[in-house]
Amino acid sequence: MGINFRDETFRDDFTFSNSPEHIRRFPFPFHEDSYMYAVNIEPHVPGPKGSVLENLIDVDEHYVSEMRDRALVLAEDPLRCQSLPHMTLAGWDLLELLMTEQAKGYPEHFSLTRDGDNWHWINRPLGLDQKFVFGDLTTLPYGPMEYITRQSQGDFCILDQRDGNLWMDAGIVTTQADWSLDFDIGMNFFEWHAPVPLAHEKGIFTRALKFLSNIQQGKPARRLNWTMTINPRLDTSPENYHKWGPDRTTVTPENVGQKVHLRVELQSFWRLPRSNAMVFPIRCYLIKMDELVTSKKWARRLHRVIRDLPEELATYKGLTLYRPTLVEWLARYDDGAETSPGFGPD
Amino acid sequence: MAVKSIISRPVYGTLSPQPGSDHLLIADAEGAAAILDLAKSTPDGFFAGAEIVFIPRGTGDKYTAALKALKPARWYEGPSIAAALPRLKQRLATAHMGLRLYLAGTEGLIGQAMQAALEVGIDHSSIQTEQRGSLARRMQCVHCKGITEDVTTQPARCSHCGLMLLVRDHYSRRIAAFQGVCINAEDPSQVPPMEEMFK
Amino acid sequence: MSAGTTKLDVTVADVVPVNELVTRFHFRQADGGKLPTFSGGAHVVVEMRDGDRTRLNPYSLMSSPLDTAEYTISVRRDDLGRGGSLFMHRQVRPGDRMVVSYPVNLFSLDLRARKHLMIAGGIGITPFVAQTAQLAATSGNFELHYAARNAALATYGDVLTERYGRRIHLYHDDRGEKIELARLLNAQPLGTHLYICGPAPMIDWVRKTAGEAGWPPETVHFEHFSAPQPGAPFDVELAVSGKTIHVGEQQSLLEAIEAAGVDPPYLCRGGVCGQCETNVISSDGKFLHNDHWLTEEEHRSGKKIMPCVSRFEGRSLVLER
Numbered sequence: 001m002g003i004n005f006r007d008e009t010f011r012d013d014f015t016f017s018n019s020p021e022h023i024r025r026f027p028f029p030f031h032e033d034s035y036m037y038a039v040n041i042e043p044h045v046p047g048p049k050g051s052v053l054e055n056l057i058d059v060d061e062h063y064v065s066e067m068r069d070r071a072l073v074l075a076e077d078p079l080r081c082q083s084l085p086h087m088t089l090a091g092w093d094l095l096e097l098l099m100t101e102q103a104k105g106y107p108e109h110f111s112l113t114r115d116g117d118n119w120h121w122i123n124r125p126l127g128l129d130q131k132f133v134f135g136d137l138t139t140l141p142y143g144p145m146e147y148i149t150r151q152s153q154g155d156f157c158i159l160d161q162r163d164g165n166l167w168m169d170a171g172i173v174t175t176q177a178d179w180s181l182d183f184d185i186g187m188n189f190f191e192w193h194a195p196v197p198l199a200h201e202k203g204i205f206t207r208a209l210k211f212l213s214n215i216q217q218g219k220p221a222r223r224l225n226w227t228m229t230i231n232p233r234l235d236t237s238p239e240n241y242h243k244w245g246p247d248r249t250t251v252t253p254e255n256v257g258q259k260v261h262l263r264v265e266l267q268s269f270w271r272l273p274r275s276n277a278m279v280f281p282i283r284c285y286l287i288k289m290d291e292l293v294t295s296k297k298w299a300r301r302l303h304r305v306i307r308d309l310p311e312e313l314a315t316y317k318g319l320t321l322y323r324p325t326l327v328e329w330l331a332r333y334d335d336g337a338e339t340s341p342g343f344g345p346d
Numbered sequence: 347m348a349v350k351s352i353i354s355r356p357v358y359g360t361l362s363p364q365p366g367s368d369h370l371l372i373a374d375a376e377g378a379a380a381i382l383d384l385a386k387s388t389p390d391g392f393f394a395g396a397e398i399v400f401i402p403r404g405t406g407d408k409y410t411a412a413l414k415a416l417k418p419a420r421w422y423e424g425p426s427i428a429a430a431l432p433r434l435k436q437r438l439a440t441a442h443m444g445l446r447l448y449l450a451g452t453e454g455l456i457g458q459a460m461q462a463a464l465e466v467g468i469d470h471s472s473i474q475t476e477q478r479g480s481l482a483r484r485m486q487c488v489h490c491k492g493i494t495e496d497v498t499t500q501p502a503r504c505s506h507c508g509l510m511l512l513v514r515d516h517y518s519r520r521i522a523a524f525q526g527v528c529i530n531a532e533d534p535s536q537v538p539p540m541e542e543m544f545k
Numbered sequence: 546m547s548a549g550t551t552k553l554d555v556t557v558a559d560v561v562p563v564n565e566l567v568t569r570f571h572f573r574q575a576d577g578g579k580l581p582t583f584s585g586g587a588h589v590v591v592e593m594r595d596g597d598r599t600r601l602n603p604y605s606l607m608s609s610p611l612d613t614a615e616y617t618i619s620v621r622r623d624d625l626g627r628g629g630s631l632f633m634h635r636q637v638r639p640g641d642r643m644v645v646s647y648p649v650n651l652f653s654l655d656l657r658a659r660k661h662l663m664i665a666g667g668i669g670i671t672p673f674v675a676q677t678a679q680l681a682a683t684s685g686n687f688e689l690h691y692a693a694r695n696a697a698l699a700t701y702g703d704v705l706t707e708r709y710g711r712r713i714h715l716y717h718d719d720r721g722e723k724i725e726l727a728r729l730l731n732a733q734p735l736g737t738h739l740y741i742c743g744p745a746p747m748i749d750w751v752r753k754t755a756g757e758a759g760w761p762p763e764t765v766h767f768e769h770f771s772a773p774q775p776g777a778p779f780d781v782e783l784a785v786s787g788k789t790i791h792v793g794e795q796q797s798l799l800e801a802i803e804a805a806g807v808d809p810p811y812l813c814r815g816g817v818c819g820q821c822e823t824n825v826i827s828s829d830g831k832f833l834h835n836d837h838w839l840t841e842e843e844h845r846s847g848k849k850i851m852p853c854v855s856r857f858e859g860r861s862l863v864l865e866r
Contacts, residue, residue: 079491086656089683135682162655163471163763180488186520187354194354195516214812214820217581217647218551238488238527242509245531274610274679276584276653321532366759443733444759467659467736472761 002108005064005125011072016232016286022061023291027052027264028343029224033304035313041211044222044268052266055105056220057098058283059153064125066153066175066234073174073235074150079182080237081146083158083170090158090170091145092135093272094279098148123151145170154266154283157181159189161213161278168192169277175234175284178227178241178318196316212278215271222268227317228326229263232286251322256329257290260322262302289329295345299333306330355515358456358477363388364446369396370437371418372459374427376479377451378402378409384448385416393418397437399430401455427458434459438466448474454484454495457522470519481544485513486523493523500543501529510537513544550590550646550812553580557641558615567668567700568634569607572616575642580613583648585676586768589616590646590814593632598793600800602629602772603814605671605742606648607701609678616645619700621668627775627795649812652742652768654680659736661687664724664751666743667694670701672768673742677709690724692716692747726751730758741767769837771815773797773854776833782863783807784826798852807866809852816854823850823864830859 008015018026047053052060073080083091099121103112111122117134128151132139140147149156149172158170165188173181184192189209215221229236230247251259266283293299306319307327314320340346361384363369369392371381378400385393397420398413414421424430438445447463449456456475463473482496485504492506501510504526511526518525530536554575561569574580587610588603604618620633637643652672654661661680663673673689680687689709693699695717706713716722730739739760741751748767755765775795782789783802792801799821802809812818816836825848834844836851843849850857850864 089656160656161653163469180525182491183486183488183516183518183521183525187518191354194352195514214810216550216649216812217583238525240489242489242528242531242534245528246533249532273582273648274584275656276587276650364759365757368759438735441735442731443735443737443764444731445735446759446761467657469761469763471763 003059003061003063003106003125006061008062008065010065010069010232010234014231014233016062016065018287018291019061021050023287023294024345025051026287026292026345027224027266027285028262028295028298028301028345029226029264030301030305031341031343033301033339034308035305036310041208041221041223041269044220044270052283052285055101056268057101057105057152057281058266059102059106059109063153067126067151069234070150070174077239080174080239081149081172082181082185083143083145084185087145087158087160087170087275087277088137088143090160090272090275090277090279091143093274093277094156094158095144095148096134097270097272097279098152102152126151146172152281154281157280157282158272159278159280161276164213165189166209166212166278173237176237176282178236178238180238182239212269215269215278217271217273220268220270222266225265225267227263227265228319229261229286230259230322232261232288234284234286248318248321251325253325253329256326257293258288260289260326260329261286262289262292289326293330293333296333297339297344297346299330300335300337301339303327303330303334304339352515355517356453356456356475356519358475361448361450361474361476363392364448364472364474366444366446367391367395368442368445369393369448370399370441370445371396371448371450372399372430372434372455373449374401374451374455374479375403375405377449377455377476378405378413380450380476380478381416381448382409382412395419398422399424399434401425401427401430401451427455431458431462435462435465438462438468441466446472446474448476450476451478452480452482453477454482454522457484457519460519461522464519483513483544484523485511485526486518486521487511487526489528493521494526497524497526498542498544499540501538501540502526503540550649553589553645553647555580555616555643555645557637557639557643559639560637563619563700564697566698567619567621569617569619570633570637572618572643572645573614580616581647582613583610583675584650584653585610585679586652586654586672587648587650587675588652588672588813589618589648590811591618591633592644593629593637595628595632595636598796598800599804600627600629600632600796601803601811601814602633605652605675605768605770607671607674609682610675611678611682619668619671623772625775626772627797629772651813651818652740652766654740655738655764655766657736658738659686660734660738661685661740662729662733662737663687663689663740664743664747665689665691665741666747667692667698668700669741669743669747669768669770670699670705671742673740674701674705676740677705677712681709688712688714690714690716690729692722692724692743693718695719726754727758730755730760737764739765741765742770745769745771769815769817771817771835771837771854773799773814774835774856776856777858779830779857779859779862781857782861783866784863785866792856797854798850798856802852802864802866809866811853814853816851819851821851821853823852823866824848825850826863826865827861828857828859828863829861830857832857 099112102110113120121130155173159166160169264285393416396418398418485497487504490507494505512529514525516525555572558573559571588605593600608617623630790805810820812820819838833856835854
């Protein structure tokens with residue numbers, strides 16, 4: 001069987017779109033008609049077949065195109081992928097994790113065979129066939145973290161655990177919502193979250209840190225985060241803000257359906273065995289408004305969430321300029337009926 | 347006094363004497379006064395095992411005599427932070443565990459000295475810091491990565507690529523600078539007036 | 546059962562007496578295959594089913610993280626304890642099936658360190674056997690100072706010296722050899738991290754000396770091996786689950802709670818990680834706090850207890866479990 005990989009762009013002509021199956025499997029993040037921060041963490045266990053949670057590391061129809069976009073971002077700005085010297089061991093841990101999960105979930109696309117430290121990895125969609133020695137840097141074309149994350153969807157932050165805190169000491173960040181790895185690398189959990197409004201006063205980060213620090217091998221956890229993007233641009237980095245920032249002024253009542261995208265991040269949290277570090281994969285899913293409103297429930301709910309979102313949150317998520325236009329457009333799809341509880345499209 | 351705003355904005359304390367017998371005190375301008383205040387509560391023999399590195403900047407010789415009167419084991423007076431750094435790095439590269447650092451003065455001095463310390467494996471939480479004098483900032487432009495020194499206005503122009511930047515309170519110890527992000531990306535023709543903010 | 550870790554079914558592959566106090570145990574995956582890899586300093590919690598009594602003890606993994614065909618632990622016999630080590634020494638045989646937790650590391654290396662300085666006393670050597678193996682594989686910079694009563698009880702001293710030569714320094718009490726601690730600490734380059742594992746008085750002495758020498762607390766790492774001690778039996782009411790339990794002389798409070806089918810979270814079983822922290826609803830008696838987690842104030846307040854190692858004497862105790 002296998003996945004039908006799409007050929008699409010996340011810049012310039014923006015040809016990205018979702019197939020009907022991928023619209024239905026979209027991880028809609030709102031289970032009720034309003035939104036406020038919560039430590040909404042749950043065990044990361046396999047979910048329903050066909051959903052984004054079926055495999056703990058999800059590969060979808062956008063895989064090949066996303067990896068192509070990542071390679072372009074890294075060519076323009078290598079500082080998007082950095083690993084402080086003491087994090088190399090954690091990089092090998094991550095390589096093992098992603099290779100085993102991708103090979104397990106998608107055997108028609110990825111294979112991994114191991115003979116002691118002699119490993120053989122095949123990535124058919126990207127046309128890669130690599131033999132290497134696990135632990136030996138000279139046998140791979142890049143460091144282990146960079147090597148494998150160039151073949152895995154989503155951003156990855158690797159955190160060193162010490163002094164009762166988590167420190168972002170390595171990562172690859174090319175699909176993030178507006179923060180700079182180069183600036184934040186070396187910061188601890190509270191420091192890199194400093195710009196997030198409201199959450200600190202509510203003690204959310206203190207509780208989250210305590211929980212995350214105690215995650216053990218074999219028991220990953222996950223949560224959803226969300227924002228909105230104009231055009232299906234993956235690389236909405238501060239580095240390029242002066243290039244994509246103006247997109248926010250180009251929303252008109254006519255183009256909302258095509259331009260405005262809901263962007264959901266599926267974050268997971270894993271303990272890495274050899275380094276005792278943690279990895280946070282941040283997997284990005286995009287859906288344009290025209291695609292989203294094909295679910296009546298999601299259309300109603302999104303209208304209410306965006307309409308009633310507190311000002312500070314709207315500002316922090318960058319919605320201010322086009323919120324009125326978006327709310328007016330979504331209102332057309334809100335007949336005032338009740339929405340069912342839960343995330344599903346109905 | 348530096349005002350606490352967001353959590354990544356460093357919070358400086360008051361210098362207090364640490365255990366051990368190898369103390370390295372580095373100050374610029376009014377930071378000297380912090381060392382003199384510290385000296386009021388140090389145990390006997392503290393300065394006999396101490397080195398003072400002082401960069402007077404605009405304060406001339408106002409503090410020099412008083413600092414020398416503490417009779418530190420080693421004394422260095424230099425014209426700028428940049429000039430003092432090679433010596434500092436050499437000192438740190440050959441130092442032993444037990445060396446304690448005390449940094450006082452502008453954020454620029456504190457940040458750059460701390461950067462040198464982090465590079466040799468000193469944990470930042472063991473370093474004593476006290477902010478005195480000018481609040482002018484070092485700013486890194488998130489777009490071109492260039493660092494602009496002595497920023498006093500909000501917004502401020504990047505001295506490398508020319509973009510007009512919002513000087514955020516988000517601070518990186520590793521880079522020893524505040525983050526600057528383009529303030530008029532959505533409409534480059536709008537240039538907000540620069541106001542003196544960080545003095 | 547723990548809320549936090551997964552379990553492994555293992556077979557005892559070998560039981561090897563090492564000296565008069567210490568016996569080594571080798572475990573293999575019950576269904577073949579490699580055991581999960583881990584980071585040096587990790588421990589596993591071993592479930593000891595002794596008739597109708599189940600004890601759980603943490604033991605540091607000694608084996609190399611690079612070779613996980615087996616897990617190896619060493620158990621020091623404690624004749625005055627509640628019987629866990631005696632069970633291991635006297636009742637466990639090769640071929641037995643047992644259950645251990647996934648590895649958990651509360652004593653990990655700080656990989657930023659330019660040098661790792663290790664100080665071990667007695668059976669505290671065990672986590673360092675794994676950590677030195679891990680560091681040696683990547684040319685890490687380490688030095689180990691190991692104090693024991695005599696050569697026979699310097700468990701694995703000979704093995705380590707053979708593997709690592711001059712990086713290992715042995716001190717035997719019976720020859721009057723002592724670690725020149727202040728001199729050793731003052732000689733270390735900046736960026737050294739210090740790791741201590743052994744009897745509590747030794748840990749306290751090293752920490753105090755390091756502090757006085759100007760070492761910042763973030764550079765000093767230590768692990769206590771504290772097993773719950775036996776004590777007078779007492780009764781406890783578990784308010785949330787509506788049960789009354791009896792804590793036997795040879796049983797920890799946590800084990801008694803677990804025997805009643807209630808499963809508080811845990812990771813270390815030794816009073817340091819904070820996971821099993823339990824609120825006290827009411828009490829009439831005296832707390833016997835043996836943990837290193839709660840503050841002095843919390844100990845005095847009578848509002849919290851660490852059931853893995855602490856006990857109680859008195860008329861009544863009601864816990865929020």
